[in-house]
Amino acid sequence: MQKILVKAKALLLVVALLVTLAACGENNTTSSTGLTSQSVSVSESERKFYKPTSLTVTLYDAENLCYGFTWNTEYKPIESVVQICEGTKFSEESCTEYGAETSMQTVYMPNPTLIYVAKTQCELKPNTTYTYRAYDKGAEIGTDLATFTTIDHSAKSFTFVHVSDSQVTGLDSDITYSGDGTGVQFGKALEEIVKIKPAFLLHTGDIVEWSKYETYWKNMLDFNGLYLRELPFMAISGNHETTYRAGENEVFKHFNIKIPEQTTEKGFFYYFDVGDARFIMLNTNNLTDTGIDFAQKTWLEEALNTNKKWKIVAMHHPLYSVGKWGSDPEQNETSLLLRSQLSSLFAENGVDLVLQGHDHTYSKTYPINTNGVAVKNSTFRTENSVKYIVNPKGTIYAMHGAAGTQTRSPVNIDESIFEIAAASKPGSFAEIKVEKDRITVHIKYVEDGKAVNYTSYGIIKE
Numbered sequence: 001m002q003k004i005l006v007k008a009k010a011l012l013l014v015v016a017l018l019v020t021l022a023a024c025g026e027n028n029t030t031s032s033t034g035l036t037s038q039s040v041s042v043s044e045s046e047r048k049f050y051k052p053t054s055l056t057v058t059l060y061d062a063e064n065l066c067y068g069f070t071w072n073t074e075y076k077p078i079e080s081v082v083q084i085c086e087g088t089k090f091s092e093e094s095c096t097e098y099g100a101e102t103s104m105q106t107v108y109m110p111n112p113t114l115i116y117v118a119k120t121q122c123e124l125k126p127n128t129t130y131t132y133r134a135y136d137k138g139a140e141i142g143t144d145l146a147t148f149t150t151i152d153h154s155a156k157s158f159t160f161v162h163v164s165d166s167q168v169t170g171l172d173s174d175i176t177y178s179g180d181g182t183g184v185q186f187g188k189a190l191e192e193i194v195k196i197k198p199a200f201l202l203h204t205g206d207i208v209e210w211s212k213y214e215t216y217w218k219n220m221l222d223f224n225g226l227y228l229r230e231l232p233f234m235a236i237s238g239n240h241e242t243t244y245r246a247g248e249n250e251v252f253k254h255f256n257i258k259i260p261e262q263t264t265e266k267g268f269f270y271y272f273d274v275g276d277a278r279f280i281m282l283n284t285n286n287l288t289d290t291g292i293d294f295a296q297k298t299w300l301e302e303a304l305n306t307n308k309k310w311k312i313v314a315m316h317h318p319l320y321s322v323g324k325w326g327s328d329p330e331q332n333e334t335s336l337l338l339r340s341q342l343s344s345l346f347a348e349n350g351v352d353l354v355l356q357g358h359d360h361t362y363s364k365t366y367p368i369n370t371n372g373v374a375v376k377n378s379t380f381r382t383e384n385s386v387k388y389i390v391n392p393k394g395t396i397y398a399m400h401g402a403a404g405t406q407t408r409s410p411v412n413i414d415e416s417i418f419e420i421a422a423a424s425k426p427g428s429f430a431e432i433k434v435e436k437d438r439i440t441v442h443i444k445y446v447e448d449g450k451a452v453n454y455t456s457y458g459i460i461k462e
């Protein structure tokens with residue numbers, strides 16, 4: 001049985017890859033299953049097995065306003081579509097339908113189980129509100145409706161939210177776990193994040209505690225589905241998505257993102273542009289003895305070669321952090337390795353901000369220059385209670401806490417490097433506004449169901 005599962009999985013991963021490489025919206029306005037809603041009758045007792053679950057939305061191809069969708073079903077879908085309407089009202093007749101490609105995948109519940117993963121993508125209009133659902137036209141069952149507003153590359157500003165290390169866990173009695181069993185704390189953060197209506201959520205990894213277990217993903221995606229269906233989710237893999245009771249390809253399995261050609265078993269890298277900003281999403285999970293491997297380094301150098309005003313890098317493992325992985329001399333080997341490989345490269349190429357994860361603390365460096373030196377004597381300007389650094393002479397490295405419950409404290413604070421260094425709070429996130437001349441960051445956490453501002457900082461480039 002296991003052999004059959006492995007063969008089926010290999011075949012269907014190829015199918016999934018072909019689907020992902022399809023151009024946005026191209027020939028996918030009808031279902032790919034070949035069956036029509038009239039050709040299969042579904043009994044009432046079976047209907048629930050066709051219900052789409054774990055629905056996510058992504059900026060599949062941000063430059064072309066192409067949004068991606070992914071969802072799961074227990075039974076093979078009959079006619080699986082995304083139905084999407086302009087505005088906040090929904091009627092099936094006035095929606096556009098996009099057929100989904102479906103692949104059978106093995107997941108762990110914790111025992112190996114076959115599920116169906118559906119993916120599709122569609123090109124949308126800028127700055128437009130849409131209401132949508134994933135739906136099986138044959139079984140006549142779908143998700144609840146969700147609403148989001150698309151990005152506008154020509155807008156004067158946009159806001160996104162950075163989260164990290166949510167590490168949602170599961171409830172399986174035969175798996176030991178720690179932390180927040182149902183994703184409640186992350187849900188509290190998401191409830192506040194949705195109110196901001198960010199263009200997207202950027203997650204720097206360790207999304208679930210043990211990525212191998214689909215139950216953990218379901219706890220996150222279904223328990224918090226109300227919020228996540230409305231938040232385009234741009235993720236990279238943390239070590240919990242790779243080496244720590246990991247499956248294969250788990251993050252990529254749950255999010256429909258256009259990525260350059262690469263293997264995805266231990267994470268993946270890609271970049272996307274919004275307005276005048278480039279977001280470079282690195283994979284730090286398959287390092288060599290010199291850091292990221294040759295293929296990713298070559299790709300990174302090309303990605304950095306852009307005229308975009310703002311360059312923001314996202315990575316799970318930190319270069320500069322006050323937590324144990326960044327500042328404990330016995331545990332910061334990876335941090336030092338990445339620092340020696342990438343710190344100067346980032347400064348030389350004008351990277352403004354590096355969003356990091358893994359250490360779960362709050363920290364922010366002074367600008368690190370091309371020689372790897374923190375430039376403490378910079379020009380600062382305070383506006384609206386936010387302390388901005390003006391024309392920084394280097395790259396700033398930030399960590400914005402843990403979005404779940406696994407908060408941590410600094411182990412060592414080098415005040416010549418770090419301007420902010422503190423223990424994080426549960427349900428942390430950073431609200432980040434990008435404007436023509438500045439980036440403004442508000443580090444927040446959730447207390448008693450409300451978002452509280454921990455501190456703010458900003459970068460002005462004139």
Ligand SMILES: [Fe+2]
Binds near residue numbers: 165206360
């Ligand atoms: Fe983590």
Ligand SMILES: [Fe+2]
Binds near residue numbers: 359
């Ligand atoms: Fe981590």
